[in-house]
Amino acid sequence: MxxxxxxxxxxxxxxxxxxxxxxxxxxxxxxxxxxxxxxxxxxxxxxxxxxxxxxxxxxxxxxxxxxxxxxxxxxxxxxxxxxxxxxxxxxxxxxxxxxxxxxxxxxxxxxxxxxxxxxxxxxxxxxxxxxxxxxxxxxxxxxxxxxxxxxxxxxxxxxxxxxxxxxxxxxxxxxxxxxxxxxxxxxxxVLTGKGLSYGGSLARTEATGYGLVYFVDEMIQDKNKSLNGARVIISGSGNVAIYALQKINQLGGKVIAMSDSTGHIHDENGIDFATMQKIKEVERKRISEYLKYFPQAEYVEGESIWRYPCDIALPCATQNELKQADAEMLIAHGCYAVGEGANMPCTPEAVKLFQENKVMFAPGKAANAGGVATSALEMSQNSMRYSWTFEEVDAKLKNIMVSIYRNASQTAKEYGHEDNLVVGANIAGFLKVANAMVSQGLV
Missing domain, CATH: 3.40.50.10860 (Leucine Dehydrogenase, chain A, domain 1)
Structure with missing residues (x-):
């Protein structure tokens, strides 16, 4: 064994x-x-x-x-x-x-x-x-x-x-x-994600969603694809999903479906960020409220959000939400990239299918690291009793996400698994920790 x-x-x-x-x-x-x-x-x-x-x-x-x-x-x-x-x-x-x-x-x-x-x-x-x-x-x-x-x-x-x-x-x-x-x-x-008036960091709220999109953008550019004009499905409508929506819109993409625990909305015209933010972050209401503002959208319960043709899928809700049958639908409808915004949202069977069908796949531990990266930047600001501007934090975040992609991609190549970012991210993350553990003895 x-x-x-x-x-x-x-x-x-x-x-x-x-x-x-x-x-x-x-x-x-x-x-x-x-x-x-x-x-x-x-x-x-x-x-x-x-x-x-x-x-x-x-x-x-x-x-x-x-x-x-x-x-x-x-x-x-x-x-x-x-x-x-x-x-x-x-x-x-x-x-x-x-x-x-x-x-x-x-x-x-x-x-x-x-x-x-x-x-x-x-x-x-x-x-x-x-x-x-x-x-x-x-x-x-x-x-x-x-x-x-x-x-x-x-x-x-x-x-x-x-x-x-x-x-x-x-x-x-x-x-x-x-x-x-x-x-x-x-x-x-001692805590990150604090309010701006008592030590919080600008861009922390947006960080995980922005970071996910920065990572996916770098990944698809490597294969001569672009977010500009891309059709995107995002599951979830929490913090990660909402700010991924905003960044995709800023980069020229169009999000056609989003969900919450009750069902999902579908709008081929593209989902409006300001309205979604108002419903979920201000009013804390169900996603079906979106139809009051955009009656041409449809609200669906009990069906998979992954049933619509799209270019990119971003599961941002919870663990094991995207299953084998969902992966089969996405592949059949031409999806060429998947980025995990939640922690382990794709089942092992779904990940295997994506990899077998040459769908670009960004694993959560790499793609959604933007939140914790910006939390660490907040720790740095707290230690210095200093505050960076939104633009400064956002630039640092983008650099970190691009570096994570390149590190994972290069590590995958070095270990004979080109284009397998799961292997690349796991090995790259592991080596740093393992070397530190060896250096520090039996603790």
Whole structure:
């Protein structure tokens, strides 16, 4: 049995009820075979055995009081996965589906994503099964204050710097930061995604969506394609999807479909950014509201958003949303590029189909690294007590995303997998972390 397969089997034995984590580990480790053949010292140092095991897993209860005076209890967690190249960095997710297996999958992916940015940040992730939907501002504040009352012991500007994720935006970050400062007395960059008036970074809100488009743009230009005039489908309508829509429009593309958890809208004239932003970020309403402004659009429930002919597909909703049947539809309708805006949104079967049919494929750990890259830029600004302009941050973001693409593409070629950015990104991200772990001894 190979070294890789032996480690994968041990992960399955130790984590039998965590399919997302097992899927992520399998996908990464299987692609590392060429690197491990060249570097036998990694097996000697037990790098794979160590990298699949979090350095620390923190689980805690979060009691809070709802508006009716009733005590509610949720489970909170922070998984500090790997700090070989810097402080733990990764978001907090508030969603009913959160459990340790999801957070471990996200934290494991974060190790390599953060490594690819070229910035000194390690991998971590956290969250709770609390559902912010339908909760008042006061209920969310009470929950966040209770959550941070435990989490503050385990985070700081130089140890672990959480950010936002699903269910955690500027409002939640503000409440969390206020409680951290209240308890510790420290006004430091312990969280990213903060408001601009207290240490936040310009362009952070837009960063993941913009970064995704910058990466995809660089990828398709390598094959003599252009976003100008391209027809694009984006799943989701959260932060990543909305700002990917804006950047595609700016670069001359047209987004013909977007979705939320209830259904999707389709408009061959192209979806309007300002209207979508208003519905989702200001009014926090369902995507079907779009038809009130553009009645020529159609709203569809219960059908795949990937059913329309397009040039580029950007899954930006959640893990394993784009399945084999969806990939078959996209290929049949002429889609030539797919960029993962969410974390692991394509199933392994879908990814295999794309690669077999020569569809350009940008894996999430590379393509959606713009958010965490800009979070690291926010950390830098906090440390310097300084603030860069929007244009400065956006330029740095674009440079980082172009560098990630070129690094992943070049690494894929070096290891005999030209055009396979999954292998290229995994190996490039892994090598930096593995070398740091070897250098630092058995820790």
């Amino acid at each position: 190979s070294y890789v397969q032996d480690v994968i089997n041990k992960v399955k034995e130790r984590n039998p009820h965590e399919p997302e984590f097992i899927q992520a580990v399998t996908e990464v480790l299987e692609s590392l075979e060429p690197a491990l053949e060249r570097h036998p010292e990694y097996e000697q140092a037990g790098i794979l055995e160590r990298i699949v095991e979090p350095e620390r897993q923190i689980l805690f209860r979060v009691p809070w009081m709802d508006d009716n005076g009733k005590v509610q209890v949720n489970r909170g967690m922070r998984i500090q996965f790997n700090s070989a190249i810097g402080p733990y960095k990764g978001g907090l997710r508030l969603h009913p589906t959160v459990y340790p297996g999801i957070i471990k999958f996200l934290g494991f992916e974060q190790i390599f994503k953060n490594s690819l940015t070229g910035l000194p940040i390690g991998g971590g992730k956290g969250g709770s099964d609390f559902d912010p939907k339908g909760k008042s501002d006061l209920e969310i504040m009470r929950f966040c204050q209770s959550f941070m009352t435990e989490l503050y012991r385990h985070v700081s500007a130089d140890i672990d710097v959480p950010a936002g994720d699903i269910g955690v935006g500027g409002r939640e970050i503000g409440y969390l930061f206020g409680q951290y400062k209240r308890i510790t007395g420290l006004n430091e960059g």
